Amino acid sequence: MMDSLWFVIVLVLLAVVSVALVLVLVLRREELHGGRETRTEYLQPNYGQTGGFRVASTPNNEIIIPYRYWLIEGCVSEIDYNIVPGRRMSLRTAKQGQMLYPAGFFDLAFEDVQQYEIDGITVTQRQNAGRITGISWARDGYEYLLYSMQPEMNMVVGLAVEFVTNTRAEPVV
Missing domain, CATH: 3.40.1000 (Protein Transport Mog1p; Chain A)
Structure with missing residues (x-):
């Protein structure tokens, strides 16, 4: 029981880190492009x-x-x-x-x-x-x-x- 709890916690942490990494990469890409031109x-x-x-x-x-x-x-x-x-x-x-x-x-x-x-x-x-x-x-x-x-x-x-x-x-x- 305790092993499966740790397994779930590790999976949740990996998911959070993955989402954070994807967001950082996407937001950084948008920052470089700058949006619409004036x-x-x-x-x-x-x-x-x-x-x-x-x-x-x-x-x-x-x-x-x-x-x-x-x-x-x-x-x-x-x-x-x-x-x-x-x-x-x-x-x-x-x-x-x-x-x-x-x-x-x-x-x-x-x-x-x-x-x-x-x-x-x-x-x-x-x-x-x-x-x-x-x-x-x-x-x-x-x-x-x-x-x-x-x-x-x-x-x-x-x-x-x-x-x-x-x-x-x-x-x-």
């Missing part, structure tokens, strides 16, 4: 007073059409694009070391991660077939992330040269 919409990608920079040039043609400009958390620019025919993608720009990645960007391991050069710039491509895909690069003290949550096959990679060669950010004083 976004401010702009009429053009000039975030001078708040962000201290502007996106001076980006692709803009009959296939790549910017339609919305955001400043996220006061430090990251996001330009949303319509890609003809009927696709969407976004370009994030931030000062070096201040990039904020979209929610869920690193939740799943990417099936394909590659690095290559475009116009002398090292580009990192992260891809999951039919799911989030992105390319990132850095130039002149700024980081860039071009991504799509539901891309067409090779859409982001196909537009990489256009964005890497034509996108520039600069400080605003």
